[in-house]
Amino acid sequence: MSTSARVPQRLSHLPFRGSRAVSGGLLTWTMLRGPTWVRLLPDVYVHRDGLRADDHRMWCDAVALRLPPGAALAGRSAAWLLGVDLLARGDRVTVLLPTGARLRPHPRLSIVRSPLPGADRRWFAGLPVTTPLRTAFDLGRQGARAEALVAVDALLRRQVVKLPALRAYAADRPGWPGSRLLREVLALAEPLSESPMETRLRLLLLDAGLGPLTAQHEVRGGGRFLARVDLAWPALRIAVEYDGDQHRERARFRRDVARLNALRSAGWIVLRFTADDVLRRPEATVALVRQAIAERRTPAPPR
Incomplete structure (x- = not known):
């Protein structure tokens, strides 16, 4: 029997928790240590034929399996999942951890710690993601001024968020880190900018x-x-x-x-x-x- 014939269908393409596959009788730890499976993160594996090293969605799927309760994919990763590609080649998956949550650091992760109310978090494409408004709010107050404006303009252009709603959202959070940068970005933002x-x-x-x-x-x-x-x-x-x-x-x-x-x-x-x-x-x-x-x-x- 070929190796591919022994691969459970539900594990053939997407990342999965190794411990769950073993406890469910689908695989053994000995099998997971073999050449058929690739370890992406602690206790997260993918079939070798499903490995796409530069596929941000695969890494988002893998990271989501390790997220503690109340955490979410955020920043450029959330924007990408919402249909706005701001990623550079090899960008890490951005994770927003609420106060008190823990996640082991990893080279494929960019961990941001910040308050994350339930209203700022939603499920999208099967993954926990910051809401469009929170995503734009975070990207508009981080990094270099030009990059923050590029991100906000792109989200506005794709109508992921509306400028009046984003301004109102920001006005309700005046003391957050990066608020001064965000105010400048929102004053310069142009929904009609095409690239x-x-x-x-x-x-x-x-x-x-x-x-x-x-x-x-x-x-x-x-x-x-x-x-x-x-x-x-x-x-x-x-x-x-x-x-x-x-x-x-x-x-x-x-x-x-x-x-x-x-x-x-x-x-x-x-x-x-x-x-x-x-x-x-x-x-x-x-x-x-x-x-x-x-x-x-x-x-x-x-x-």
């Missing part, structure tokens, strides 16, 4: 004193729709666009050319930037935008 890099570009321009500016502005000419631009100063007819890798596709490139020509014909200045411009050449990026604004604000000489 993390667009958020970073917008923040770069605002920090340079080039605001206010409009996100996802619709440009019309001759009574018809011409384009929607990422960021704009409508009164000056200046648009700033973030170009990701998708703009290199041939069909997309052709549409972009036609769209750019239509905007130019309507009298718009369009400045396009890449990730390198935002992350590695921020001063040059700001200088180009500042120059365009200055040119538009300078009266044309009389003819």
